[in-house]
Amino acid sequence: MGNDDTLLLQAQGLDRQLGPRWLWRDLALQLQPGDRLALVAPSGAGKTLLLRSLALLDPLQQGELFLRGRTPAAWGLPVWRSRLIYLAQRPVLFPGTVRDNLQAVFQLAVHQQRHWQPETLAGWLESLGRDETFLDLDAERLSGGEAQLLNLLRALQLDPDILLLDEPTASLDPASTAAVEDLLAGWLEAGDRACVITSHDGEQLRRFGNRRLELAV
Amino acid sequence: MTPITSGALTISDGRLALATLLILVNVGLSALLRLGLGRTLLIASTRMVVQLLLVGSVLEWLFRQDNAPAILLLALVMAVIAGISAVQRTRRRFAGIYRNSLVSVIGSSALVTGLAIVAIIQPEPWFTPQYLIPLLGMVLGNTLNGISLGLDRLMEGLLSRREQVEAWLALGGSRWEACNSVVRDAIRIAMIPTINSMMVMGLVSLPGMMTGQILEGAAPAAAVRYQIVILFMISAATALGVFGVVLLGYRSLTSQDHQLRLDRLSSLRERP
Known part of the structure; x- marks a missing residue:
């Protein structure tokens, strides 16, 4: 297999061993624009580890990754991770308000050419049933669900190609979950974008996903 | 044994023995409160006495030398011991921790002691052991504290702030952008004892x-x-040594692929 640059993401020959146990061997994965890949596996099968591997937060034990046909080394790792953003299950919030959190990421060298976009953000907030007072809340006092919304908005504003969503709505009520799914669906349609999602809610995976990848135990 | 020169009253063997009785205060308190330190106290005080008596003889011999390589070799041995001890006071290990500590201790103490000897004190010849060795010893003793504190804070800081560091990495931060607050904190904290001791110098402590x-x-x-x-x-x-060891440690615990490699860190079991 070559490196096909019509694919957003191509992974091949991935192996991962945890202690004596193989989590996966020779795993292949491809993402096309519009893909919403539901990652299905029992707890402990390595869903989080697979997402972290794709973001290269952990070294790859074996295998190759290509984003739009180019290797991580060719992109440079910070650029790779800015185009393929991993959202941890437990959001990490920085000190300050929600607005501070959203703006902080623009300090990173890799995002220098991007800018804070209040209008886009206002639209997203509205679709999530929030208004701009949300921006003034103290990030460290947000509820678990609000923290997940902030985490998602912080990534979306960076305009990635791919979102790796690790239980993105685990702390949200059904109405907010539906709003997040709609927001993500709209975002995916607005460009050459894709996402991978894990959830403990099988119904959500069937509803939101349009492809499935099952990890064996 | 008679000292080379002395303006102070000489302490005879009998009176020296009298001083060692002071350790009984510690032993007594330990027994009274069941601190379990009796054995450790005895070992520590025996080591202290033996080491110092040995060093006394070595220094007497050394001060009669005027052989630069021998003196520099001794200085190097002192720096190596300091570098190793600095690591041994920390609770965790990673590959390269000893190398990092040795490079930092030897580099910083050689540079600073060298400058002070050559430019400030100016003994003749420059390697006169009566100046070089005690000055180096004091520099090493303090640098060692700073280095072990800095290393400890770096390792604990990366562990406790792992999620935050990885959040920055996941958002496209470089390893430096993700880790610099932990690195700077470790350096700052490791320099505080030196600064504090200068603050009260002469008022609270007579060095x-x-x-x-x-x-x-x-x-x-x-x-x-x-x-x-x-x-x-x-x-x-201390500043140079801490700066060196913390930055080298940061490089050891991250990768060129901008990953946090805490898997390289192992912890030791608690020791007394």
Whole structure:
């Protein structure tokens, strides 16, 4: 297999061993624009580890990754991770308000050419049933669900190609979950974008996903 | 054994033995409160006495030498011991931790002690052991504390702030952008004891070197000048050593692929 640059993401020959146990061997994965890949596996099968591997937060034990046909080394790792953003299950919030959190990421060298976009953000907030007072809340006092919304908005504003969503709505009520799914669906349609999602809610995976990848135990 | 020169009263063997009885205060308290420190106290005080008596003889011999390579070799051995001890006081290990510590200790102490000897104190010849060895020893003793504190804070800081560091990495941060707050905190905290000790110097503490010179009959005003020089040497060497060891540690615990590699960190079981 070559490196096909019509694919957003191509992974091949991935192996991962945890202690004596193989989590996966020779795993292949491809993402096309519009893909919403539901990652299905029992707890402990390595869903989080697979997402972290794709973001290269952990070294790859074996295998190759290509984003739009180019290797991580060719992109440079910070650029790779800015185009393929991993959202941890437990959001990490920085000190300050929600607005501070959203703006902080623009300090990173890799995002220098991007800018804070209040209008886009206002639209997203509205679709999530929030208004701009949300921006003034103290990030460290947000509820678990609000923290997940902030985490998602912080990534979306960076305009990635791919979102790796690790239980993105685990702390949200059904109405907010539906709003997040709609927001993500709209975002995916607005460009050459894709996402991978894990959830403990099988119904959500069937509803939101349009492809499935099952990890064996 | 008679000292080379001495302006102070000589302490006879009998009176020295009398001083060792003071350790009974510690042993008694430990027994009274069941601190379980009796054995450790005895080992520590025996080691202290034996090491110092040995060093006394070695120094007497050494001060009669005027052989630069031998003196520099001794200086190197002292720095190596300091570098190893600094690591042994920390609770975790990673591959390269000893190398990092040795590079930082040897580099910082050589640079600072060298500058102080050549430019400030100017003994003839420059390697006169009576100056070089005690000054280096004081610099090393303090740098060692700073290095072990800095290493410890770096390792604990990366562990406790792992999620935050990885959040920055996941958002496209470089390893430096993700780790610099932990690195800077570790360096800052490791320098605080040196700064604090300068603050109260002379008010709360009369430094050992100055006390020694005064006992030897030196004019207090002259002893104070040495003390000022040595304190600046200590703070510069500590700063350089801490800076080196923390930055090298940061590089060891992250990768060129901008990953946090805490898997390289192993912890030791608690030791007494």
